[in-house]
Amino acid sequence: MTETASPPVPTGHEVIQAYLKTLDGSPGVYRMLDAQSQVLYVGKARNLRMRVSNYARPSGHSGRIARMIRDTASMMFLTTRTETEALLLEQNLIKQLKPRYNVLLRDDKSFPDILIAKDHPFPMIRKHRGKRGKEGAYFGPFASAGAVNRTLTQLQRVFLLRTCSDSVFESRSRPCLLYQIKRCSAPCVGKVDAEEYNGLIADAEQFLKGRTTRVQADLAREMAAASDAMEFERAAALRDRIKALTQVQQGQSINPQGVTEADVIALHVEGGQACVQVFFIRANQSWGNRDFYPKTGAGAGEAEILEAFLTQFYDDKEPARLVLLSHELENPDLVADMLSGRAGRRVAVGVPQRGEKATLVENAARNARESLARRMSESATQIRLLEGLAEAFALDVPPRRIEVYDNSHIQGTNAVGGMIVAGAEGFLKGQYRKFNIKGEAGANSDDFGMMREVLTRRFERLLKEDPDRETEAWPDLLLIDGGAGQVSAVHEVMVGLGVEDIAMIGVAKGIDRDAGKEEFHRVGKPAFALRRNDPVLYFVQRLRDEAHRWAIGAHRAKRAKAVSTTPLDEVPGIGAARKRALLAHFGSAKAVARAGINDLQAVEGISAQMAQKLHDFFHTQS
Incomplete structure (x- = not known):
């Protein structure tokens, strides 16, 4: 019995024309799909029948639209009540499906705001990112964290507002360095009362609303009044604030005068x-x-x-x-x-x-x-480097996606694996990943075992999410920070998972661990080195150093979090607020553990029942 090949799926304008019989003039969204049912394009229409009839014409299209029509094997439709609803639905589907022929915004980062929190008698001012759910006044968006930080520095110099957290505020017994350098009015130790501090808050809000002239006039009046009252120290402080505000205004000379928002x-x-x-x-x-x-x-x-x-x-x-x-x-x-x-x-x-x-x-x-x-100049340079990399390591084609792996730990503690990604557009930081080492390899300081765990988790997930390798998430090249041992460990993982067609290179420090003398290791081949001034060598060093930076940063963050943990974290019912209150009252977790039930009840938020639970927790531990 012989098998016959299935006939090719029909595509093109004739397929599209067949849908016209079923469409009316309703607004809605249409999807164009190829022979494998992959979405090629998502579009909206005020009149679905009229829009689709344009695609049904055999000619008169741009090259882009002609290619899309040629690949279309089927279509899907959703009608809406209004064209605005169709526009919103279209963008939701584009964001979800990422069709080949649609325009896609690849950067979806949120923008930071400045928040003046209003949940404290002495409100703090700080950077805020995300949903505006906290009580307070929000000002933004700012284009970057740097723009927020510059504005916060200006506000500190002019209005002397606190930026410390509530827990730090409550625990202060003397002014911090910001008070000494005239960046804070030190409300934490009573250098300014609530009424005066809230006046500073009001002035800062006026400044952020663009009413700097009014703020400056008020400060000038206050300075004159202080001088007349022979309060020369206060007058000098106000003079310094006016000077700082003037400098800020001079720095904003490029700002528009006739465009408020x-x-x-x-x-x-x-x-x-x-x-x-x-x-x-x-x-x-x-x-x-x-x-x-x-x-x-x-x-x-x-x-x-x-x-x-x-x-x-x-x-x-x-x-x-x-x-x-x-x-x-x-x-x-x-x-x-x-x-x-x-x-x-x-x-x-x-x-x-x-x-x-x-x-x-x-x-x-x-x-x-x-x-x-x-960007185009940098991309051209990057493409040349990728071509050089392919030539240096005998790859079939220049890699489109490189994944670089490194581990970081201190004698097995807080072990973390890091993965960075690079391609023709440089470092793809939104696709970096961290892996908390969960197995025994971390505790045993087993670098080979840690690398095995990281690569196993990474590629098991890839195989589960994209077994047919239809997305760009699959790498063409793996760079491993390490020598023959690490490469062998990774090779075992890849063979075990059935993924043996991805090129892999180990980057090891050479003689005396000197940069420039790196050795490169590949499975079944002798180690080799590149000449010292080779641009490809510098490129690989940059990739390796970026992976090292990323892994070290993840390790330090994990270690810092571990340092901040206390036995209070293990007590049921003790959340962040109660933990802060207990530490502020007693000074340390050890002092909380030694406290009696009556002392515990004296802390705000600790009921008699919770005090008993805390006391029992610390006095029944073996």
Whole structure:
């Protein structure tokens, strides 16, 4: 009996045309799938029948759309009540499915805020990232942690607000260094009362709202009054604050005067790559900028890229009242409605043609153009290095994804494995991973065993999540920090898992552990070295050092966490708040263990029942 090959699955505009019989003019979302049922493209439509009929034409398409139609074997449809609902559904599906022909925003990091907490008589000011769930006043978003830190430093110099945690605040008996260098008013030890401190908080909020002139005038009046009352020390302190505020205002001379609140977004496309530059303007101040490099969906146009970026970027972020753009959108009213619905207020979207707003967009566009040029130059260099790496180590093709592994521990304690990832775009930090060593290898300081555990866990998970290797999560090359022993241990793991086609190289320090004399180990081949000034050698050293930095950082974080643990963590019912209260009251966990029931009850939040439980816990331990 002979087997006959199954006929090829039909694809193309004729397949799409067959769906027109079942569609009406409803708004909705459509998905185009290939012969393997992989989603090629997700789109929205005000009128599904009309949109799909465009794809059913045999000609008249751009090269990108023609390729997509050629690969389409089937389609799926979801109708919605409005086009805005279709737009939201489209972006949710794009984020979930990551289709090949869609524009994809690859950076989904949240942006930090400044939080003035209002749950304490002396509110603290600090950086906040994530959901705005804590009681207090939020100011943001800022483009980066660096922008937040610079602003916090300015606020400390001008308004002398505390940045310490509540537990540190409660435990202070004398002022800290920040008081000595005039960065804090030391409310923790009574150097300022609650009324005066809250006046400082109010001034800081006015500053963050852009009302610096009013704050400066108030400080000047207070300084004059203090001088008239011959309170010269207070007058001098106010003078220093006015001087600091003036310096801050001079540093903000580039800030817009006529734009109170806006997100300025500019796009530059070149060579099939795109850069979007986003500037945040709040309270007439520039709160930093961030560049993004969306995947352009196999050649999408500028209007489509920018519209897709906006809908994905604001998926979990609140837009400003004004969004200034460098290019016109395909559906500006629809995008404005979506952003307004997300913000709960009106959001205006536009492309300014003249004046200060146009200047802001031009500045953002220039930054986008320069950022993309730098990235393309770096990518070209990186590609040359990957080609050199393939030649040096006799790889079939330059690797697209390199995974580098290292372990870190101190005599087996707090053992951690680290994995970093690199490719044509450099280090892919969002894909780095840490592995807490769980087996006996960590306790026994068994480096080979630790490497076996890390690689086993990594590739068992890959085999479970993507057995057919359809995603880009599979590496082409493994770099192991170690010599022949580590390479042999990893090889055993890979053979046992049935993954034997991934190239693997061990990087070991050479004679006298001198950088530049590294030896490279491969399975079944003799060790070798590269010449000392070889760019590929420097490239491998950078990869190895980055893996070492990442593993060391993970180990130190784990060790610091272990140092901060106390026997109180093991007591049922003792959470973070009660633990802080007990340590603040008694000074140490050892003192808590020695305390009597009555002493324990004197701590806020410790009931008679909890005091008895604490006492029993420490006095029944063997």
